[in-house]
Ligand SMILES: Cc1ncc(C[n+]2csc(CCOP(=O)(O)OP(=O)(O)O)c2C)c(N)n1
């Protein structure tokens with residue numbers, strides 16, 4: 229139960245983080261752009277709960293939740309959005325460019341599907357090193373149309389790499405509904421031409437995500453990879469800051485809110501004996517984390533003017 | 543000393559690198575039993591096996607991204623593009639990932655990208671280009687363009703030891719040329735050190751890669767005409783050793799910038815601009831740029847010949863400037 233409550237707290241932390249991000253943008257306190265993952269928290273928390281510390285994850289442009297679930301500190305993610313020196317990339321990266329390899333988080337990436345071949349490289353290294361590491365490479369349904377993804381699938385299948393291409397099928401790529409962008413909307417089948425097993429799971433069900441990923445990770449470690457995993461979900465938030473969401477109806481959204489993964493997780497936990505007080509404590513801890521994160525970020529110094537020439541190369 | 547081809551020098555250097563550093567591996571299309579389109583990796587698979595001499599499918603995007611992942615994980619991949627023209631398919635990964643890792647994410651990316659460049663073999667417009675200009679303006683990528691076997695060996699060793707993405711250009715016309723080469727491999731050579739390969743007081747010729755070979759031939763002809771050419775072989779374009787260029791310009795007051803590739807948007811345009819910034823007062827004549835016409839490289843030998851500066855053009859240009 230303790231672990232489950234931790235995962236629940238992670239989900240609430242991500243939700244409150246993303247709600248804060250949207251508010252901070254509206255208030256003009258955070259600039260630039262960011263993509264929030266409201267409605268997709270069970271995926272981040274479920275995957276993270278299934279991964280071992282030595283495993284690797286690559287993320288997307290919508291990566292705050294993945295990073296926080298994997299162990300990224302919310303205050304340093306927030307500081308990055310504020311453009312502060314204490315941010316993961318010292319303000320150089322912004323929302324879409326943060327990495328912490330020490331916790332196996334190999335980066336958000338502002339190029340859709342831009343990490344799919346990179347993930348194959350991490351998996352190749354793991355295989356050559358005879359390491360138990362497996363790689364979770366997350367991408368969107370829209371990103372699953374990119375050519376590099378198919379080259380990566382072929383390479384991964386050819387070399388039997390321990391990588392799980394995990395597609396967050398959230399119904400949209402910006403304004404483009406899945407049916408308008410994908411000739412076959414079942415993203416689990418995207419590896420068919422390469423004989424890569426495809427699995428589909430309910431991405432709003434923490435338990436389904438965790439257990440499916442756990443099984444695939446075990447299989448990947450024993451050399452049965454790669455895999456394609458489709459996690460069906462719905463992006464409750466807009467695509468990015470200031471998205472008027474003209475491409476879908478409010479009724480559709482209301483219906484989707486009925487499947488809010490956080491409510492479902494709370495129900496499931498209650499069924500397993502969690503008390504209302506325990507859940508409330510999680511919520512309060514999460515709220516405090518986010519408050520602290522904002523205070524930390526806002527009070528952090530701006531990055532020093534960097535010597536561009538001296539910071540360019542390793 | 544012995545005389546060996548650039549191909550042989552590169553092969554021996556790769557062999558030595560693979561032998562001394564187990565984190566290195568070579569990856570590319572048909573580089574295994576086939577030995578690569580230009581034979582550079584021939585024989586290496588017998589010694590190092592298919593894990594370290596790794597054939598890939600025709601997937602430039604994935605092989606580039608995969609190498610970047612392996613580099614971030616702690617390996618030192620050396621990838622080969624069969625022809626530099628195909629680097630356009632790997633460019634997203636090089637520009638949007640490899641070049642951003644250190645400056646933005648703070649993560650080193652020790653990657654070497656070998657690419658055969660240039661016209662002269664009648665391969666046509668998609669197999670004959672020199673595209674270093676695409677990367678010259680991308681901060682975060684180093685560019686190496688050797689003109690002879692010893693430099694190539696020394697610079698390749700430096701490239702593999704470097705913790706950053708390095709684009710390593712090999713001109714196709716240099717591969718079969720025999721160069722004097724030491725019996726033991728030369729030691730690694732730091733990037734950013736141009737070399738004056740011919741000394742003269744009358745005109746500076748700035749070049750890199752195969753163009754340096756042309757410049758040397760031109761210098762020999764010019765010498766017989768009583769004109770001394772100072773040839774600055776850049777060796778690396780990023781970092782760019784402007785100091786050596788400026789020092790030469792200060793003596794000669796006349797500059798010819800040689801470049802294979804369309805004149806518009808060329809690397810030498812940047813060099814010209816820096817000379818104007820830093821040494822305008824030393825110039826006795828306007829700077830001259832000799833480059834290719836703004837046209838795709840045609841296949842027919844007779845047409846292709848017009849797509850690169852020639853020795854005669856260089857000589858004529860220098861004579862005009864002295865007159
Ligand atoms: C190569 C590239 N093309 C376009 C974009 C602009 N873009 C950012 S996110 C996005 C939609 C991605 O959709 P999907 O992969 O389904 O992920 P989601 O946003 O739904 O999480 C687009 C078009 C980009 N960042 N990179």
Ligand SMILES: [Mg+2]
Pocket residue numbers: 368369370396397398399400401402
């Ligand atoms: Mg989507």
